[in-house]
Amino acid sequence: MIEDERMNGSEAVIQATGLVKRYKDLEAVRGIDLEVKRGEIFGFLGPNGAGKSTTISILCTLLVPSAGTAKVAGIDVVQDPARVRQRIGLVFQDPSLDDQLTGRENLEFHAWIYSVPASERGKRIDEMLALLQLTERARSQVRTYSGGMKRRLEIARGMLHQPQILFLDEPTLGLDPQTRQSIWTYLNELRAAKGITIFMTTHYMDEAEYCDRIAIIDKGKIVALGTPDELKAMVGGDVVTITSSRTDEAAAEIEKRLGVTPIRDNGSLRMEVPDAKVFVPRLVRELEAPVDTVTLRRPSLDDVFLKLTGRAIRDEEAGTKDQMRAMASRWMGRRR
Amino acid sequence: MTAKAVAPETVLATPALEAVDTRLASLRAIYIIWYRDILRYWRDRWRLVASLAQPLLFLIVFGSGLSSALGRGSLFGSAGGFTYIQFMYPGIIGMAILFTAIFGAMSIVWDREFGFLKEVLVAPIDRSAVAIGKALGSTTQAMIQGLILLVLAPFVGVKLNLLTVIELIPLAAVLAFGLSSFGVALASSMKSLQGFQVVMNFLMMPMFFLSGALFPLTNLPGWMTVLTRIDPASYGIDPLRRVVLSDSGRSSALVDRFALTINGQVLAVPLEAGIVLAFGAVMLGIAVMMFQRRD
Numbered sequence: 001m002i003e004d005e006r007m008n009g010s011e012a013v014i015q016a017t018g019l020v021k022r023y024k025d026l027e028a029v030r031g032i033d034l035e036v037k038r039g040e041i042f043g044f045l046g047p048n049g050a051g052k053s054t055t056i057s058i059l060c061t062l063l064v065p066s067a068g069t070a071k072v073a074g075i076d077v078v079q080d081p082a083r084v085r086q087r088i089g090l091v092f093q094d095p096s097l098d099d100q101l102t103g104r105e106n107l108e109f110h111a112w113i114y115s116v117p118a119s120e121r122g123k124r125i126d127e128m129l130a131l132l133q134l135t136e137r138a139r140s141q142v143r144t145y146s147g148g149m150k151r152r153l154e155i156a157r158g159m160l161h162q163p164q165i166l167f168l169d170e171p172t173l174g175l176d177p178q179t180r181q182s183i184w185t186y187l188n189e190l191r192a193a194k195g196i197t198i199f200m201t202t203h204y205m206d207e208a209e210y211c212d213r214i215a216i217i218d219k220g221k222i223v224a225l226g227t228p229d230e231l232k233a234m235v236g237g238d239v240v241t242i243t244s245s246r247t248d249e250a251a252a253e254i255e256k257r258l259g260v261t262p263i264r265d266n267g268s269l270r271m272e273v274p275d276a277k278v279f280v281p282r283l284v285r286e287l288e289a290p291v292d293t294v295t296l297r298r299p300s301l302d303d304v305f306l307k308l309t310g311r312a313i314r315d316e317e318a319g320t321k322d323q324m325r326a327m328a329s330r331w332m333g334r335r336r
Numbered sequence: 337m338t339a340k341a342v343a344p345e346t347v348l349a350t351p352a353l354e355a356v357d358t359r360l361a362s363l364r365a366i367y368i369i370w371y372r373d374i375l376r377y378w379r380d381r382w383r384l385v386a387s388l389a390q391p392l393l394f395l396i397v398f399g400s401g402l403s404s405a406l407g408r409g410s411l412f413g414s415a416g417g418f419t420y421i422q423f424m425y426p427g428i429i430g431m432a433i434l435f436t437a438i439f440g441a442m443s444i445v446w447d448r449e450f451g452f453l454k455e456v457l458v459a460p461i462d463r464s465a466v467a468i469g470k471a472l473g474s475t476t477q478a479m480i481q482g483l484i485l486l487v488l489a490p491f492v493g494v495k496l497n498l499l500t501v502i503e504l505i506p507l508a509a510v511l512a513f514g515l516s517s518f519g520v521a522l523a524s525s526m527k528s529l530q531g532f533q534v535v536m537n538f539l540m541m542p543m544f545f546l547s548g549a550l551f552p553l554t555n556l557p558g559w560m561t562v563l564t565r566i567d568p569a570s571y572g573i574d575p576l577r578r579v580v581l582s583d584s585g586r587s588s589a590l591v592d593r594f595a596l597t598i599n600g601q602v603l604a605v606p607l608e609a610g611i612v613l614a615f616g617a618v619m620l621g622i623a624v625m626m627f628q629r630r631d
Contacts, residue, residue: 062458082358085460096451100376112368113459115361157455 013038013197018068021054028054030220043211044201051220052201073164089158093169099143114161128156148179168200205301223308235299238276243268243292250289257286365461369469377477391428425492426580427549430573433482437512440474441519467623471516478512500583510609511572514616521619524626552594568615575605
């Protein structure tokens with residue numbers, strides 16, 4: 001397939017080995033290895049506080065790793081951060097525009113600070129504004145922009161100095177579904193037009209599906225890495241979810257009579273089975289506990305995450321320790 | 337397919353990057369950081385107007401009030417001498433410079449809070465450019481803010497000629513630079529807006545009160561004399577006053593009665609300017625060091 005050809009045929013633009021980031025009494029990143037090929041859209045998926053932002057910050061030279069090495073565009077991020085930065089574009093999790101300046105002025109600022117040659121400045125700014133459909137509003141102050149427009153402007157800005165890799169940290173966070181969808185359309189167009197490598201983090205499972213390859217990260221470690229299809233194949237076959245008025249009883253019966261261990265998720269029972277067509281009739285026949293509803297579907301990345309970590313990715317009510325971790329990484333991320 | 341189309345372009349882009357001269361890049365960065373500050377300053381007309389309101393209030397209310405209270409028997413109001421308003425006027429110019437410079441430099445804290453600082457800090461430039469650009473940006477703003485007040489001279493009975501004005505420009509610039517650099521150094525270590533109030537109450541106000549803007553720094557209690565001589569703003573405001581009042585047709589001995597002294601010696605204006613400049617340079621050095629630290 002296209003993906004295979006791309007991966008075999010080109011070199012790695014990001015290489016990380018054994019990355020660790022320790023803060024006083026917490027280890028945000030605990031040994032991460034990964035390789036991203038030229039032209040890929042690589043997704044970094046995990047719940048809040050899993051270490052996504054910390055890892056991306058190390059790769060972008062914003063944080064120095066406590067251990068391990070990383071090369072971005074062939075350059076060591078610790079030894080030569082300035083040269084790495086000249087070759088990467090960044091879109092941060094938190095907004096970083098000057099909203100008293102116009103869209104165009106924000107881009108001009110960036111072009112200057114990244115030493116875009118004077119003869120190229122205007123041309124590239126026009127091109128990026130057009131590509132992200134901001135031309136009409138380019139002369140309005142950014143504070144009058146919508147959330148989606150601000151994000152697009154940040155993406156345009158990140159591309160101005162023609163980076164080889166565009167890093168996006170939760171680029172669609174806080175945007176409505178339609179806007180999220182359109183950001184993805186723009187990112188795909190950008191890749192088609194500029195052939196850029198995109199490295200992004202997200203905690204939206206549906207977005208990860210747009211990626212060529214995904215690393216699932218949990219508690220500072222990569223727990224799975226592959227194409228969305230490969231990852232979904234880790235969940236055997238189909239996903240069957242039932243609800244019952246006597247959940248405990250039903251769970252015990254399923255385990256005993258059908259030889260499948262159901263996972264509890266929000267009051268329902270979820271199980272992975274090789275073939276739902278055969279399984280569901282058996283389930284209904286053999287269960288004495290009442291079954292109220294049955295749903296079956298193809299596995300999603302949510303299921304993959306649930307299988308690998310035993311909890312759903314959108315469990316925002318995660319343990320206090322996880323929350324602390326999330327707070328710490330968010331806070332420390334903001335400091336630099 | 338996409339991958340193939342791409343590779344040549346990215347390969348071509350790489351060698352050009354190597355040619356980027358880092359010193360030139362720093363200069364460009366300093367320029368654009370400075371320019372952004374000026375742009376925002378112009379755009380925010382209300383701030384310009386509002387920042388003139390305070391000096392005016394001081395001059396009109398505070399100045400007039402004290403002028404009549406200080407009538408006879410003091411340094412002011414004697415026949416042929418200066419009135420309190422005339423004395424205070426250059427001090428108010430200094431005040432405008434002091435507040436604008438430090439507030440301007442502290443806008444770094446806002447930039448940090450609202451995320452923009454990140455865009456600057458991740459750029460492939462030497463971070464010293466950030467501190468220098470910001471210091472020069474507030475220097476320019478503060479200088480303009482102070483010099484605008486010169487239009488009030490006729491209203492307070494101070495005569496100025498072109499030469500005096502030309503002489504005042506570098507003096508205002510030096511004071512603005514010293515205080516802006518101080519502001520940048522403070523802001524570089526400040527992570528939140530909370531610290532701002534502290535700086536305001538415990539640094540800016542004392543600096544203003546002790547600077548000689550409102551009263552002559554002579555015949556003060558010993559402890560206060562020491563504090564006023566530590567205050568860098570004193571060395572910036574004193575030259576402003578001596579130059580502003582120099583063209584009043586009165587003897588220089590009369591002007592020197594207010595002058596800043598150390599051990600009874602009146603300091604020369606260039607020496608004072610040099611002290612402020614040196615202070616600014618040290619502060620800027622500290623700011624640069626603070627910015628170059630990396631987590």
